[in-house]
Amino acid sequence: MGKLTKVAVPIGVVSIVLMLVVPLPAAVLDLLLGFNIVASLLILLVSMQIKRPLDFAVFPSLVLIATLMRLALNVSSTRLVLSDGYAGKVIEAFGHFVIGGSLIVGLVIFVILTIIQFVVITNGAGRVAEVGARFTLDAMPGKQMAIDADLNAGLINETQARKRRQEVTSEADFYGSMDGASKFVKGDAIAAIIITMINLIGGFAIGIMQKGMAPADAVSTYSLLTVGDGLVSQIPALLISTATGLIVTRSASSSDMGTDLLDQLGRNKQPVRIAGGAALALCLIPGLPKLPFLVIGGLFLFLSTRLTEKPDVDEEALAAAQAPDEPQPDSPEAIVERMRVDPLELEVAFDLVELVDTARGGDLLDRVKALRRKVAMETGLVIPLVRTRDNLDLPGSQYVIWLNGVPAARGNSPAGTVLAIGDHLEGLPGKPTTEPVFGLAAKWVPAELQRQAEMAGATVVDRSSVITTHLAEVVRQNASALLGREDVKVLVEMVRRSHPAVVEELTPALLSLGEVQRVLHALLDEGVSIRDLVRIFEALSLRAKKSTDLDGLVEAVRAALGGAISQPYVTPDERLHVITLDPAFEQRLLEAVRPTENGQVLALDGHTVDSLVRGCTELLDQADRLNLSPVLVCSPQVRAALSRLVRQVLPRLSVISYNEVSRTAQIESLGVVNGAFAVR
Structure with missing residues (x-):
C-alpha cells in the first residue's frame, strides 16, 4: 500500500497538470467531477474528526492539489462547453436543478453561493490563518525556553525534549503553510467567477456567431451549461473553504469536533431551557406562525430535561484527590523533598x-x-x-x-x-x-x-x-564529588551490556560497588579520564585477586591505561614537557613512604617538603612564562605518595610515573628537582 501511494500521488498530480492542456471526453469528465465532489466532502469530514490541527498536517498541500484539480476540471469543462455545447450529464443535471426553469433565479443562486464562499468563508479563514501564524511564531521562543527549563530541571529527558521541540517547530510550519494555503482558496474563488463570466460571454458569442443559433436558444443552452459548470466547481470549493476554516479555528482537544460541540453546548441546562422559553414566547407576537416556534421551543425544553448537567470541578482538588500519595505541604515527605x-x-x-x-x-x-x-x-x-x-x-x-x-x-x-x-x-x-x-x-x-x-x-x-x-x-x-554510587551502577551496567564477562568477574565477586567507586574517585581526583571502563575493570580484576588496597588498585589501573594518562599533556607537535626528580632525592622520597589507612604518604621533614615545593614552583613559573603545561615524572613506587603531597600544595601540577609517559611523544625536560633547588 505504501509503495502504491508513493507512485499514485505523483502520477495524480502530473495527470492534473496534463488535464489543463489535454481534452477530456464527457464521460471521463463526469467521473472526475464526481470524484472531486466526494474527495472534497471527505476532506471536510476528516477536518471535523481531528483533535488538533497537526493531526492533519498534510492539509495545506492537499488544498493546493484540490485547487489545482478544480481549475483543471474547469478548463476541461469550458473546452467542452464552448466547442461542443455539451459537457457531460453531471454539469447538465446541476444546471437544470439550479435554474429550475428560470435563468435569472439560477444565476442569482450561483452568485449568492460564490459570495458566501469568497466574502464570508474564504476571507475569514484567511484572516484566522494569518493571525494564527503570527501568534504561533511569536510564541515559539517562550515554548522553546519552557522545554529547556523542564529539561534542565530534570522533568523531561533529552528524547522528550527533542519530541516537544519538533512539535513546536511543526506547529509553526503548519500555521505558516496554512496562511499560504488560504490564499490558494481565495484565488480559486476569484478564478471561478472569471471562468463563469468567460463561459457565459464566450458561449453566447459562439452560439450566435459560429453556430447560427437564435439569441434565446444560445442564452438557454449556454447559461444552463455555465451555471451547471460553475455549481459543480463551487460545491467542492465551498467544502474545501469550510474545511480550511475548521482547521485554522480548531484548538487542541482530547475529542473530535462533534463530541466537543455537544459536550460544551449542553454542559448547562439553563441556556437550553431559556432558548426553548424564548421560542415559545415568540408565538405571542401577532402575525407570526405559531407551529414552527411551538415545535422548536418544545424540542429545546425536552432536550433541557434530558441533559445531565456537569458540576464545576476544581481541577487542583481533583488532582489532589486522585493522587493520595502526594504529600501535604507540611508533611514530613514534602519537607524531605524540599x-x-x-x-x-x-x-x-x-x-x-x-x-x-x-x-x-x-x-x-x-x-x-x-x-x-x-x-x-x-x-x-x-x-x-x-x-x-x-x-x-x-x-x-x-x-x-x-x-x-x-x-x-x-x-x-x-x-x-x-x-x-x-x-x-x-x-x-x-x-x-x-x-x-x-x-x-x-x-x-x-x-x-x-x-x-x-x-x-x-x-x-x-x-x-x-x-x-x-x-x-x-x-x-x-569530578569525584559528582560521581555518586547510583552513577557508578549505571556505568557498570553500561559495560555489562557490551562486555558482560568483564563485569561478572569483577563485581561483586572481587570488589563491591563502593570499592569500585573509590577507585574511580581516586582517578578523577588526579585528572585521569575514566572513559575506558573496560580496561579499568580488567585491571581491577587482576589486581583485586592479590590485594584490595586502594593505592595498589589505582596504580594497577594507571599502569593498564599507560600513555593515555599523559596524552592530554602532549602538545600538538607531539612534545611532552616534564619535571623530573634527582635520583638521589627520589631515593630519599622512596625511603620516606609510609602506608596508612588512607593510602601511602611521605614522612618528610619540613625542610625537605619546603625544598620540594619551592623547586617545583620555580619550574612551574618558568613553564607558565613559556605557556607550557608540564607534568612531574617519578618512579611508580613513589608516585601515589608524592601525588598526594603535591595535590595539597600545587594542585595544577600532575604527577605521573615513567610507565605512563606516552611512547610517541618527544620528551623535553624543563628541569630537575634535587631537594635543595631546581636545576635547569
Missing part, C-alpha cells in the same frame, strides 16, 4: 536571566548542555543535570555555582559587557577584574568596544562563555 540537594546548581542574579532566556537571544542553557557532552567525552563522567535558577537576593551581575548544596564558586558577569583578557588594557574603559579560571588579568569592557579590545591584543570572551568556562572548571576540580 530538603533534597541537587548535585550541581547554577544560580544567577536578576540581570543575568537574559542569558537563559532564549527569546532574548540567551544561549547559556545550550552551552551548559554542550558542556555536559564535552566533559563526558574528556573525563568519562556524565555530570548530572545542571539546575539553573534565578535568585533575587544575589547582587546584580553575580552568579553562584553550587556543588551538593554548598557554594563552590561565584563570579560576576556585568550586563552589556564582554571580558577582555590581556596585560595591556589600560587604554580601554571598564572594570578591572581577574579571569575566574586561570587567574589572568582582565577587564569588563562595554560590548561595543569589543573590536577595539581585540585590536589591542586582548582575548575577548562573552558573558555566557565566562560562566560556562567557570562551571566547567568547577566540574573538573570536583
